[in-house]
Amino acid sequence: MYIVPEQEIADLMTRKAAFDAVEKVFAAMAAGDAYNFPVVREAIGHEDALYGFKGGFDRAGLTLGLKAGGYWPNNLEKRGLINHQSTVFLFDPDTGKVKAMVGGNLLTALRTAAASSVSIKHxxxxxxxxxxxxxxxxxxxxxxxxxxxxxxxxxxxxxxxxxxxxxxxxxxxxxxxxxxxxxxxxxxxxxxxxxxxxxxxxxxxxxxxxxxxxxxxxxxxxxxxxxxxxxxxxxxxxxxxxxxxxxxxxxxxxxxxxxxxxxxxxxxxxxxxxxxxxxxxxxxxxxxxxxxxGVGLQDLAVAASVVERAVEAGIAIEVDF
The missing domain is CATH 3.40.50.720 (NAD(P)-binding Rossmann-like Domain)
Incomplete structure (x- = not known):
């Protein structure tokens, strides 16, 4: 399994790479080659937090996984952390084994911006x-x-x-x-x-x-x-x-x-x-x-792209899991 920590994302993921990943997965969704799973989003009754999961499967790109995380409104004031926290998990669609764990905070911002950018282009x-x-x-x-x-x-x-x-x-x-x-x-x-x-x-x-x-x-x-x-x-x-x-x-x-x-x-x-x-x-x-x-497939698309870049750059941490 590869791990790409949050602090490495900024040097790996570009706006163009995020745009290309999101545009491609939107096209796959419309073609029936990719679909999102039902969203889970719950108030957990602690720290006023909302927590949930977004996931899906892209048959065209063979990308399977989920993003887990949510919104902790007290983070910034209490801890100096951003309020939105998330992690993306990718799995091998052939075997079900976990492939990667990727920091999802910056990726969420990039994939959301990429979606509106795709809409402007088209x-x-x-x-x-x-x-x-x-x-x-x-x-x-x-x-x-x-x-x-x-x-x-x-x-x-x-x-x-x-x-x-x-x-x-x-x-x-x-x-x-x-x-x-x-x-x-x-x-x-x-x-x-x-x-x-x-x-x-x-x-x-x-x-x-x-x-x-x-x-x-x-x-x-x-x-x-x-x-x-x-x-x-x-x-x-x-x-x-x-x-x-x-x-x-x-x-x-x-x-x-x-x-x-x-x-x-x-x-x-x-x-x-x-x-x-x-x-x-x-x-x-x-x-x-x-x-x-905002759909889970956007998160999976940009996460898969950043894992590929991290492996090429020798930055991804590989563990036996």
């Missing part, structure tokens, strides 16, 4: 120039860095419930040599691409705050009750997602479906656009929305 207008951000926390920086690689953006605008966090977005814009402007939500009409990455349980972005032709990537809703955008936006937009079952149950589409505004059949897989079986964007005036719920 659904945003080619001439998109302004990118808007809703949310300015730790994950938002990963999202923005990945997104800026997909189009020739000329400006970054952003809104956050707590404006004192907006320098996080300014930092990434400065890295890219782009101007940054803090805006009110109405100012997001200027954006050609909008990424929302919050932990909100109330709709933030409304229909009249989105211009025709915009691509929206909703990346924060991954639990029943969470919500980042007005359900009417899912009526106005063409909706795509990583996994339809998750989108309509714990993702952004859960509210529009529950209210009878759209049906499950109105939600398409982003993998079908990648594979060319769904046309995706068909006009410059079309609003597209990607509901990134």
């Amino acid at each position: 659904l945003a207008r080619k001439d998109a120039k302004v990118i808007g951000m809703i949310g300015a926390g730790h994950q938002a920086k990963f999202q923005l860095r990945a997104a800026l690689e997909q189009r020739e953006f000329e400006k970054v605008i952003g809104w956050n419930l707590h404006p004192e966090m907006l320098p996080n977005l300014q930092e990434v814009a400065d890295e890219a040599g782009l101007p940054f402007e803090a805006v009110e939500l109405e100012g997001l009409r200027e954006a050609d691409v909008i990424i929302s990455v919050t932990s909100s349980f109330d709709a933030i972005l409304k229909v009249d705050q989105v211009s025709p032709g915009t691509h929206i990537a909703c990346m924060g809703t991954d639990t029943k009750g969470k919500q980042e955008v007005d359900p009417q936006l899912l009526v106005t937009a063409d909706v795509f997602t990583d996994e339809i079952a998750q989108s309509v149950s714990i993702g952004e589409a859960q509210h529009a479906v529950a209210q009878g505004l759209i049906k499950e059949a109105d939600v398409a897989q982003i993998g079908a656009v990648i594979n060319g079986t769904n046309p995706g964007r068909t006009s410059d005036g079309q609003i597209t929305l990607f509901d990134g719920t």
Whole structure:
């Protein structure tokens, strides 16, 4: 068994490698070559923590495994640790033996950013120039860095419930040599691409705050009750997602479906656009929305990639297990 510790991930995994892994597994899912297992997510009654498992099997890539972990909200204040903690375990699909144990914290951030980046590549207008951000926390920086690689953006605008966090977005814009402007939500009409990455349980972005032709990537809703955008936006937009079952149950589409505004059949897989079986964007005036719920196969794909890189670099720790 190989072990790749968390502290080695940053030097091994690139945004491009994460993008390629996620794009490939989304395509495999849409082709029926990969599937996710049911998600387990529980409040454990200790430290206010949420703990769970996400897993799946990719027949095309022969990747089998799970990510175990969750959210410990007191970590940062009490222990100086990040609140999200996870580890990925990979197994040999031929024998069932464990193949690898991989630190999952940075990989989770990279694979989440890669998913919205994949959606921008395949659904945003080619001439998109302004990118808007809703949310300015730790994950938002990963999202923005990945997104800026997909189009020739000329400006970054952003809104956050707590404006004192907006320098996080300014930092990434400065890295890219782009101007940054803090805006009110109405100012997001200027954006050609909008990424929302919050932990909100109330709709933030409304229909009249989105211009025709915009691509929206909703990346924060991954639990029943969470919500980042007005359900009417899912009526106005063409909706795509990583996994339809998750989108309509714990993702952004859960509210529009529950209210009878759209049906499950109105939600398409982003993998079908990648594979060319769904046309995706068909006009410059079309609003597209990607509901990134986060699936176990994303974690397995990036973990398998980093194990391969670690072995090649001689960094992976090999143990007899």
